[in-house]
Amino acid sequence: MPAASVRVESVTKRFSGHTAVNHLSMEVAEGGIFGLLGPNGAGKSTTIRLIMGILEPDEGKVVLFGSDQDSRKLSQRIGYLPEERGLYKKMKVLDHLIFLGETKGIGRADARTRARAWLERLGVSEWSLKKVEDLSKGMQQKVQFAGALLHEPDLVILDEPFSGLDPVNAQVMKDIVVDIARAGRTVLFSTHVMEQAERMCDRIAIIARGETVVSGTVAQVKEDFGGRHVALSFSRDKARAEAILADRSLIAHLDDYGATAELQMADGADPEKLLAALVGEGVGLRRFEVVEPSLHAIFIAKVGADAAVAHAGVAA
Amino acid sequence: MKKIIAVVRREFVERVRTKAFVISTVLLPVFMVAMVILPALMMRGGDHTSRVAVVDASTTGLGQPVSHALESEKIGSGSNARARYTVRVFPATSHDLARVRDGLIASTGFSSDRQKDGWNGVLVLTDETLASGKLAYYGGNVGSLESMSKLQRAVSNALAGVRLAKSGVDAALVKQAMKPADMDTTKVSDGKLTGQSGQESFMIAYFMGFILYIAILIYGQQTMTSVIEEKTSRIMEVLTSSLTPFQMLLGKVLGVGLAGLAQMAIWGGTVFMISSQRMSLAGLFGMSADAAQSFPIPSMAPGLLLVFLLYFALGFMLYGALYAAIGAMCNTIQETQQYAIFVTVFIMVGFFAVFALIKDPTSPLGVTMSNIPFFAPFTMPVRWSLTSVPPLELVLSLALMVATLLACVWLAARIYRTGILMYGKKPSWRELWRWIRA
Numbered sequence: 001m002p003a004a005s006v007r008v009e010s011v012t013k014r015f016s017g018h019t020a021v022n023h024l025s026m027e028v029a030e031g032g033i034f035g036l037l038g039p040n041g042a043g044k045s046t047t048i049r050l051i052m053g054i055l056e057p058d059e060g061k062v063v064l065f066g067s068d069q070d071s072r073k074l075s076q077r078i079g080y081l082p083e084e085r086g087l088y089k090k091m092k093v094l095d096h097l098i099f100l101g102e103t104k105g106i107g108r109a110d111a112r113t114r115a116r117a118w119l120e121r122l123g124v125s126e127w128s129l130k131k132v133e134d135l136s137k138g139m140q141q142k143v144q145f146a147g148a149l150l151h152e153p154d155l156v157i158l159d160e161p162f163s164g165l166d167p168v169n170a171q172v173m174k175d176i177v178v179d180i181a182r183a184g185r186t187v188l189f190s191t192h193v194m195e196q197a198e199r200m201c202d203r204i205a206i207i208a209r210g211e212t213v214v215s216g217t218v219a220q221v222k223e224d225f226g227g228r229h230v231a232l233s234f235s236r237d238k239a240r241a242e243a244i245l246a247d248r249s250l251i252a253h254l255d256d257y258g259a260t261a262e263l264q265m266a267d268g269a270d271p272e273k274l275l276a277a278l279v280g281e282g283v284g285l286r287r288f289e290v291v292e293p294s295l296h297a298i299f300i301a302k303v304g305a306d307a308a309v310a311h312a313g314v315a316a
Numbered sequence: 317m318k319k320i321i322a323v324v325r326r327e328f329v330e331r332v333r334t335k336a337f338v339i340s341t342v343l344l345p346v347f348m349v350a351m352v353i354l355p356a357l358m359m360r361g362g363d364h365t366s367r368v369a370v371v372d373a374s375t376t377g378l379g380q381p382v383s384h385a386l387e388s389e390k391i392g393s394g395s396n397a398r399a400r401y402t403v404r405v406f407p408a409t410s411h412d413l414a415r416v417r418d419g420l421i422a423s424t425g426f427s428s429d430r431q432k433d434g435w436n437g438v439l440v441l442t443d444e445t446l447a448s449g450k451l452a453y454y455g456g457n458v459g460s461l462e463s464m465s466k467l468q469r470a471v472s473n474a475l476a477g478v479r480l481a482k483s484g485v486d487a488a489l490v491k492q493a494m495k496p497a498d499m500d501t502t503k504v505s506d507g508k509l510t511g512q513s514g515q516e517s518f519m520i521a522y523f524m525g526f527i528l529y530i531a532i533l534i535y536g537q538q539t540m541t542s543v544i545e546e547k548t549s550r551i552m553e554v555l556t557s558s559l560t561p562f563q564m565l566l567g568k569v570l571g572v573g574l575a576g577l578a579q580m581a582i583w584g585g586t587v588f589m590i591s592s593q594r595m596s597l598a599g600l601f602g603m604s605a606d607a608a609q610s611f612p613i614p615s616m617a618p619g620l621l622l623v624f625l626l627y628f629a630l631g632f633m634l635y636g637a638l639y640a641a642i643g644a645m646c647n648t649i650q651e652t653q654q655y656a657i658f659v660t661v662f663i664m665v666g667f668f669a670v671f672a673l674i675k676d677p678t679s680p681l682g683v684t685m686s687n688i689p690f691f692a693p694f695t696m697p698v699r700w701s702l703t704s705v706p707p708l709e710l711v712l713s714l715a716l717m718v719a720t721l722l723a724c725v726w727l728a729a730r731i732y733r734t735g736i737l738m739y740g741k742k743p744s745w746r747e748l749w750r751w752i753r754a
Contacts, residue, residue: 052557075558082557086550091330102322103558147554 003066005030005155005186006051011060013046013210020046022210023060028188028203033181035201036190037295039303043210044190045083048159051188052080064155076105079153083160083190085144089133093119093143096132100147111150118146122172138169145173149180156180158189162196174200194296204295208303222292225301227252228265229293230274236284244277255297260287262297319559320567327571331538332578340534341579345586365391365398366436366457368467369420370405373413378441378478379405385474389466400466413440417454425456439471449475524624524697525670527580528631532663535576535632536639539568540652543643543732561729569636569725576632623710624697630717631693634724635659641728644735645748666694677702687713689720 006028013021021043028034038044049055051062053071064074071078087096094115101111119125122142127135135143141164149156161177162170177200181187191197197204198218205215214221234241238259245254245263250273253264265271271290278285331337368386372379389400408416417440426434437455445451451471457463477490546552555564642655669691673682677699686696686705692713699705731748 049553054553054556071557072560078557080554080557082550082553084550084553086546086553088326088330088546088551089549090334091326095326095329099322099326100554103319103555105318144554 003030004028004063005065006188007063007066008047008051009060009063011047011050011057011062013043013050013055014058020210021050021057024207024210024212025060026205026212026215028186030186031181031184032186032202033177033200034186034188035197035204036188036207037192037194037197037204037299038190038207039192042208042303044192044207045159046210047207048083048157048188048190051157052078076151077154079148079151079156081145081148081156081158081161085141087132087140087144087147089131091132092129093124093132093135094128097143097147097150101150104151104153106151114150115146118150119143121176122146138165141165142169142173145176149176154185156185156187156189158187160191161189162191162193194294194299198295206299206302213302214298218295221295221298225293225298227293228271229291229297230263230265230271231287231289231291232261232263232285233287234259234261234284235286237282238284240281241278241283244274244281244283250274250277253297253301255300262291262294264293264297264301320563320570323559323564323567324571324574327542327568328574328578331572331575337575337579341582345583366401366455366463367434368401368403368455369424369435369438370403371408371413371417371420371438371440372405373408373410373416373440373442374445375443376446376478378446379407381478382439382441382471382474385470385477386467389470401470410442413442421454424454437467439467446475446478520620520701522670522674524628524701525667525694528628528693529663529667531576531580531628532632532635533660535572536635536659537656539572539636540639540643540656541649542568542572543640544646544649544652547643547647547735556733561732562726565637565640565729565732566725569633569640572636573629573633577629580628620697620701623700626714627693627697627717630714630721634689634693634717634721635663637721637724637728641724641731644728644732662690666691669695670698673698674702683709687716689713689717692717 004027006026008024008026010023010025011021012019012023024043024047026036036044036047046055050057051064051071053062062071064071065077067074088099091099094112097115097118098108098111101114102108106114116125116128119128122145124135124139124142127139132140132143145161148158156177158177161173165173174196177187177189181202201218203215203217204221206213206221214224216224245251245256245261248266250266250269251263252266252269255262265274275288278288370379370383370386372382383403383405386401386403387399390397391400406416406420417438420435420438423433424435424438435455436457437453440452440454442451449472453464453467473494476494477487480490480493481487546555559567638659639656642652642659645655646652666685669681669685673679673685673695676682682695682699685691686699686709696705696710696713700710
């Protein structure tokens with residue numbers, strides 16, 4: 001078995017006043033897409049900075065590619081898109097990408113060729129001689145994305161890569177991420193958008209308040225979470241369903257989105273009984289499906305309560 | 317190493333490309349040349365032949381020797397010398413003195429193109445002139461201190477001659493005795509003549525100190541600003557993942573330093589070109605060759621130039637590293653001011669030490685200061701230009717500077733490493749110490 005791309009061993013990082021990451025362990029195996037999920041302030045970015053060696057852990061250690069060298073020595077094999085996007089505003093786009101390539105140890109001529117290819121691929125090649133500050137935020141993000149991937153790293157670490165992008169650009173980026181994984185390279189990205197993670201990731205770790213809550217393959221996480229889940233879509237007369245949905249002997253937990261809902265059946269309750277009750281009540285249904293729990297549901301169930309408590313704690 | 321070069325190139329190219337660089341490169345010399353040329357142009361009037369009317373109301377015929385003395389004054393020397401004054405004597409008595417004088421004054425003080433035979437000035441001599449030296453001059457150029465002192469000197473000499481002649485001293489002897497002292501000064505270094513005059517050494521020393529002072533202040537601040545900029549634009553985070561803080565800082569300091577040196581080189585080259593072509597250029601501007609000759613364009617001995625450039629580059633980078641460290645500690649330009657003031661004080665002490673050193677280049681103070689890396693860039697070139705410095709001392713001072721430079725970059729890098737990700741919070745001195753040790 002090949003060495004894990006990233007192994008985080010019981011790492012703790014404290015900032016003055018609070019512990020951002022608390023004895024966190026995780027392992028990102030080689031290949032595939034790994035999702036680091038968590039609510040805002042869970043310690044995702046801190047974890048990523050620790051992996052990148054930008055921050056030093058107070059306790060524990062981070063091992064990359066099974067090597068005892070630090071991330072800067074291995075930086076040629078790693079591509080990094082930080083959460084806080086930043087580029088030299090006055091530099092021309094192409095020059096900037098060449099510079100980023102050079103800092104990764106690529107020769108100048110080579111970096112130029114690759115930068116051109118990336119700009120082409122991301123559809124911003126006509127901007128290559130413009131200054132960075134003349135670009136829209138979304139385009140700047142694409143440029144930085146290209147900068148992180150220019151040197152074809154084995155491990156790509158993306159901190160909230162899709163935030164702030166319109167659906168079209170998000171799609172472009174998503175395709176690129178999937179391509180990287182398909183080529184056998186490893187992608188680690190953080191997000192708090194569960195649907196995205198669910199569609200893209202092979203494996204995930206959900207962290208909250210600096211600790212791992214759940215981790216494993218997506219299928220494993222769902223199976224471990226257990227219970228029977230039903231996804232509903234209403235076409236009319238949703239109001240008539242309210243009493244049934246409020247029945248705790250039938251439904252353990254309800255996630256109401258208005259036109260749709262996801263719910264977890266109570267122990268021993270039967271989905272057929274629920275369907276019969278809804279139809280009997282005259283509720284119009286477009287969809288009634290027994291499903292695996294969504295990551296979102298798992299996330300809310302595992303983290304929601306904690307997060308609420310944490311917020312209350314802060315307020316007090 | 318390749319990475320450092322990439323950083324150096326980026327810093328250099330991005331800086332040299334800016335409008336600010338181009339503008340300052342062009343405008344600063346224009347400004348400095350204007351500072352030199354304008355006064356010269358303004359004083360050009362003093363180099364014209366002045367028409368002076370001498371009203372002689374004395375009973376001893378004082379007008380004759382005075383007009384002789386004035387007529388023998390020359391502008392310039394050698395073959396293209398011209399008379400400084402054209403003189404005409406108007407005899408008068410004590411009765412019609414006022415009338416003659418006022419008549420002449422009526423045609424005085426016009427510019428030459430408006431009244432060709434007007435007077436530039438009227439000199440009034442009376443008996444009292446010989447006795448007590450009192451005389452009056454009415455003219456359009458009394459505001460020019462130089463013209464007045466020249467005129468006064470010429471008249472004083474004439475009066476002294478007349479007085480001595482009256483006491484029976486031979487006229488030839490008087491002339492001999494009145495010859496002024498004319499001292500040439502030449503600097504000696506290592507027992508050899510350098511060909512520089514004392515005046516020139518002083519000029520060079522002062523000029524070098526000044527250039528370094530300006531360059532450090534401008535480019536040092538730029539280094540600091542660019543560190544802050546990297547922090548606020550968050551580009552830092554990408555860079556720290558592939559570069560060590562030492563590489564980033566050294567690259568930055570070298571890159572900014574090179575940009576500064578490039579600017580100096582452009583200026584230096586221009587000065588060299590102009591000074592080698594100054595005769596023809598002067599003609600272009602309609603200036604006399606003398607005026608051009610008198611421009612202070614000092615020539616530099618190659619040894620001095622080398623020492624100056626070495627210290628310039630090292631000093632520049634040393635202070636650049638200090639400024640970069642301050643940038644790493646702070647989040648905004650405003651915040652940097654309270655730390656930057658310490659560095660400014662160092663620069664000021666170094667710069668003003670130049671003045672003390674010019675007075676006494678061999679003093680223990682000078683020797684000590686040229687071994688302290690922060691002051692050496694100012695003091696050592698001055699010492700070198702004014703006295704002879706033992707090679708061993710030079711080597712020691714240079715070695716100390718290089719060591720301090722590296723130590724400063726290292727120290728700055730330590731602060732940088734921790735400081736770059738500390739947003740919105742200024743460290744206390746104690747925290748700073750922790751960062752350095754961490």
